[in-house]
Amino acid sequence: MNDTLTIEEVMTGIGRAAKDAAAELAFAPAEAKARALEAAADAVWAARADIIAANAEDLKFGEDKGLTPAMMDRLKLDETRIKGIVDSLRAIAAQKDPVGEVIAEWEQPTGLKIRRVRTPLGVVGVIYESRPNVTADAGALCLKAGNAVILRGGSESFHSSRAIHACLLEGLRAAGLPEAAIQLVPTRDRAAVSEMLTATDYIDVIVPRGGKGLVGLVQREARVPVFAHLEGIVHIYIDKAADPVKALDVVLNAKTRRTGICGAVECLLIHRDVVATIGQGVLRALAEKGVEVRGDAELSKLPGISAAEEDDWGREYLDSIVAARVVDDVDDAIAYIRKHSSSHTEGVITEDPEVAERFFQRVDSAILMWNASTQFADGGEFGMGAEIGIATGKMHARGPVGAEQLTSFKYLVTGDGTTRA
Amino acid sequence: MNDTLTIEEVMTGIGRAAKDAAAELAFAPAEAKARALEAAADAVWAARADIIAANAEDLKFGEDKGLTPAMMDRLKLDETRIKGIVDSLRAIAAQKDPVGEVIAEWEQPTGLKIRRVRTPLGVVGVIYESRPNVTADAGALCLKAGNAVILRGGSESFHSSRAIHACLLEGLRAAGLPEAAIQLVPTRDRAAVSEMLTATDYIDVIVPRGGKGLVGLVQREARVPVFAHLEGIVHIYIDKAADPVKALDVVLNAKTRRTGICGAVECLLIHRDVVATIGQGVLRALAEKGVEVRGDAELSKLPGISAAEEDDWGREYLDSIVAARVVDDVDDAIAYIRKHSSSHTEGVITEDPEVAERFFQRVDSAILMWNASTQFADGGEFGMGAEIGIATGKMHARGPVGAEQLTSFKYLVTGDGTTRA
Numbered sequence: 001m002n003d004t005l006t007i008e009e010v011m012t013g014i015g016r017a018a019k020d021a022a023a024e025l026a027f028a029p030a031e032a033k034a035r036a037l038e039a040a041a042d043a044v045w046a047a048r049a050d051i052i053a054a055n056a057e058d059l060k061f062g063e064d065k066g067l068t069p070a071m072m073d074r075l076k077l078d079e080t081r082i083k084g085i086v087d088s089l090r091a092i093a094a095q096k097d098p099v100g101e102v103i104a105e106w107e108q109p110t111g112l113k114i115r116r117v118r119t120p121l122g123v124v125g126v127i128y129e130s131r132p133n134v135t136a137d138a139g140a141l142c143l144k145a146g147n148a149v150i151l152r153g154g155s156e157s158f159h160s161s162r163a164i165h166a167c168l169l170e171g172l173r174a175a176g177l178p179e180a181a182i183q184l185v186p187t188r189d190r191a192a193v194s195e196m197l198t199a200t201d202y203i204d205v206i207v208p209r210g211g212k213g214l215v216g217l218v219q220r221e222a223r224v225p226v227f228a229h230l231e232g233i234v235h236i237y238i239d240k241a242a243d244p245v246k247a248l249d250v251v252l253n254a255k256t257r258r259t260g261i262c263g264a265v266e267c268l269l270i271h272r273d274v275v276a277t278i279g280q281g282v283l284r285a286l287a288e289k290g291v292e293v294r295g296d297a298e299l300s301k302l303p304g305i306s307a308a309e310e311d312d313w314g315r316e317y318l319d320s321i322v323a324a325r326v327v328d329d330v331d332d333a334i335a336y337i338r339k340h341s342s343s344h345t346e347g348v349i350t351e352d353p354e355v356a357e358r359f360f361q362r363v364d365s366a367i368l369m370w371n372a373s374t375q376f377a378d379g380g381e382f383g384m385g386a387e388i389g390i391a392t393g394k395m396h397a398r399g400p401v402g403a404e405q406l407t408s409f410k411y412l413v414t415g416d417g418t419t420r421a
Numbered sequence: 422m423n424d425t426l427t428i429e430e431v432m433t434g435i436g437r438a439a440k441d442a443a444a445e446l447a448f449a450p451a452e453a454k455a456r457a458l459e460a461a462a463d464a465v466w467a468a469r470a471d472i473i474a475a476n477a478e479d480l481k482f483g484e485d486k487g488l489t490p491a492m493m494d495r496l497k498l499d500e501t502r503i504k505g506i507v508d509s510l511r512a513i514a515a516q517k518d519p520v521g522e523v524i525a526e527w528e529q530p531t532g533l534k535i536r537r538v539r540t541p542l543g544v545v546g547v548i549y550e551s552r553p554n555v556t557a558d559a560g561a562l563c564l565k566a567g568n569a570v571i572l573r574g575g576s577e578s579f580h581s582s583r584a585i586h587a588c589l590l591e592g593l594r595a596a597g598l599p600e601a602a603i604q605l606v607p608t609r610d611r612a613a614v615s616e617m618l619t620a621t622d623y624i625d626v627i628v629p630r631g632g633k634g635l636v637g638l639v640q641r642e643a644r645v646p647v648f649a650h651l652e653g654i655v656h657i658y659i660d661k662a663a664d665p666v667k668a669l670d671v672v673l674n675a676k677t678r679r680t681g682i683c684g685a686v687e688c689l690l691i692h693r694d695v696v697a698t699i700g701q702g703v704l705r706a707l708a709e710k711g712v713e714v715r716g717d718a719e720l721s722k723l724p725g726i727s728a729a730e731e732d733d734w735g736r737e738y739l740d741s742i743v744a745a746r747v748v749d750d751v752d753d754a755i756a757y758i759r760k761h762s763s764s765h766t767e768g769v770i771t772e773d774p775e776v777a778e779r780f781f782q783r784v785d786s787a788i789l790m791w792n793a794s795t796q797f798a799d800g801g802e803f804g805m806g807a808e809i810g811i812a813t814g815k816m817h818a819r820g821p822v823g824a825e826q827l828t829s830f831k832y833l834v835t836g837d838g839t840t841r842a
Contacts, residue, residue: 023759023785026782026783026785027782027783106804108802108803108804110797110802112793112797112802114803114804119785119815121815121816122785122815200640204815204816205816219621225646225814225816243838245838246837246838249838249840250836250838250839250840252840253840253841257840257841338444356835360833361447361448362447362448364444364447364540364543364831365831366831366832367831367832367834368831368832368833368834369834369836370833370834370835370836371835371836371837371838371839372533372834372835372836372837372838372839372840373836373839373840373841375840375841376531376533376834376836376839376841381529381531381533381841382529382535382832383527383529383535393646394540394542394543394625394829395542395625395626395646395816395817395829396816396817398829398830398831399831399832408815408816408819409819410785410786410787410788410789410819410820411787411788411789411803411820412781412789412791413788413789413790413791413793413797414777414791414792414793415671415790415791415792415793415794415797416667416792416793417664417666417667417670417671417792417793418671418792418793418794418797419670419671419673419674419678419793419794419796420674420678420794420796420797420802
């Protein structure tokens with residue numbers, strides 16, 4: 001970064017370059033984009049020693065900064081994780097190219113032929129935190145969708161992201177695509193984030209991916225449209241008609257398979273009639289797996305269950321903790337969820353299709369699961385390939401955000417000198 | 422309106438009521454919504470004398486305020502126009518209900534069955550200007566899509582909108598739907614608009630429909646997502662391979678059929694090789710129809726063509742005026758459009774499919790027309806029924822915004838005690 005420029009000047013330069021690159025990418029052949037991603041995958045694998053060395057610098061910085069073990073773990077790269085990055089790049093390269101797809105096609109009585117065709121969005125700004133692999137995933141998905149992308153990683157992963165970004169540039173060069181297609185903000189200065197959030201002239205959409213601090217900043221400052229990406233305050237409702245085995249399997253998996261992901265369940269709602277049967281069984285099994293259960297007044301009378309505080313309701317733990325409370329019926333559960341969820345993912349366990357149908361119809365979250373673990377809330381598990389994240393808003397993208405969700409469309413109308421009466 | 426409340430309190434009350442109504446509307450039966458719209462149509466027709474009387478008050482206010490004849494015309498209601506409102510309500514009632522539609526459905530190797538199902542957006546805020554019929558159209562389309570709507574019409578149409586709104590409420594009551602489904606802001610105070618633009622707790626999306634002043638206000642103040650609705654700075658490129666008759670027919674229709682609509686062409690780009698032939702013919706025909714042609718340095722040498730000023734490029738006249746300039750080829754035209762258009766609608770006249778294809782691929786506007794009049798840029802002409810407007814942004818909705826564009830979706834996932842490995 002040229003130190004004589006202000007952050008604003010640097011970001012304006014990046015924005016302009018991205019917009020020019022986007023105009024070119026919009027009609028880049030599918031083969032060129034796939035080739036760039038394949039070449040980037042090769043480059044990442046070839047440079048794995050350099051990437052690990054760069055990562056070591058970040059780990060040192062993180063240690064000095066006193067990052068938590070969980071954050072240090074997210075930051076760390078080793079050969080296995082780099083293999084994961086390479087595989088993801090190749091998988092995105094192999095996906096169907098979304099741009100130019102005819103989404104709908106019809107003819108009007110006037111003789112006009114109308115096609116609705118998928119197009120890139122333009123320039124995507126991705127603001128993320130410590131995971132360096134997001135550099136590759138987000139860069140690759142945006143390129144696949146024909147978008148230019150401006151990546152702003154967390155300061156903790158600065159060196160790792162830069163090393164990975166260098167490989168993405170190699171890929172772009174190998175395919176003859178503009179290098180400004182994937183830009184990494186070359187400064188740790190936080191002011192760059194504010195510049196991105198207000199760059200309505202250059203950025204079409206911001207994809208934030210991070211914790212509460214980032215989400216709050218985005219909500220306060222963003223003038224550019226944002227794919228809302230809130231936490232996963234995930235609820236599972238255990239109905240009185242739940243199958244005990246399914247309830248046990250699904251809840252244990254939803255909480256303990258991985259506690260740190262956004263699809264992990266954070267709150268159980270148990271129908272009053274089955275508290276003493278299925279409920280107790282599930283809660284005991286969770287406790288045996290080392291999960292701390294924080295119950296409402298009623299449940300906390302049970303052995304091994306602590307009493308929840310007020311701020312345990314509607315809370316994302318991302319840890320081996322779960323809240324639990326008694327509800328009167330599915331409507332009570334729905335009302336509670338409406339109040340406390342982040343509209344990410346919720347589940348219902350029941351053998352009664354009417355209860356499931358009511359839950360599906362009346363809970364307004366991006367993903368609803370019936371007799372299935374909420375940990376399936378993932379673009380890969382949906383068959384959509386890699387994802388930048390799970391959108392919790394209702395505008396444009398909702399649920400897993402893959403290449404297709406990073407596109408828009410336009411109408412192509414063909415006449416024959418046709419005029420309107 | 423209760424005068425002891427502040428605007429903020431009034432708007433918060435409206436927002437809360439809308440949110441509650443939206444929760445109920447989300448699962449309102451399709452039949453109930455259709456019945457409400459039919460009953461509203463009956464009520465509008467029955468109340469036509471009252472509506473015309475209310476409109477007379479607005480016309481008086483408009484006259485005192487010194488509105489232009491064009492604005493007075495937009496404001497005016499007569500029995501024919503009220504018949505138009507009634508027909509539009511019935512047409513929306515008869516449309517397919519979008520809510521609950523299964524957009525996609527597939528099964529994963531895990532056994533999970535995944536459905537992507539259309540849902541309402543929630544609460545829509547519509548901010549519009551003088552046309553009173555928007556009250557009915559916007560209210561009806563939002564209801565059809567299962568959304569609650571907060572309507573804020575221009576102060577000029579205050580009485581007319583109120584009279585039409587009363588009929589919509591009759592329809593809601595007749596169908597047993599909550600009256601807060603369609604609310605009209607009960608004050609002329611402009612502060613209500615600012616409240617709506619920042620009501621992120623209550624409003625999911627703002628649909629602005631109006632001129633530059635409103636669009637600017639929305640761009641500056643909106644914290645709620647917005648369906649960008651810019652002006653229609655519409656270009657038509659006449660290629661060297663244009664058919665002379667099609668060029669003449671299409672351009673004349675695109676400019677003169679109705680000059681005041683957003684699909685009216687505002688700027689002609691003429692290939693250098695056909696200026697003396699097709700170009701001159703088209704420009705002469707426009708002049709004969711009373712259109713003022715403002716040409717670039719080259720074209721303004723021709724008889725009857727005045728010289729364009731700098732601010733004529735990228736300008737929406739909505740009047741019997743057109744700008745015209747010479748371009749070297751389709752790429753020159755595309756570059757010019759990229760710089761000056763509002764991404765609404767552009768057209769190309771050519772018999773060369775490669776030129777049309779290049780234009781379709783490289784111009785990034787919501788609607789592109791090949792050998793067809795740009796005045797077809799209209800939801801009705803697209804077979805989409807009524808529309809709230811034409812969205813010029815690329816997020817969520819683009820082009821004509823009808824009931825379907827006012828929806829979101831969610832994923833419904835069915836397992837059988839399925840857990841993630």
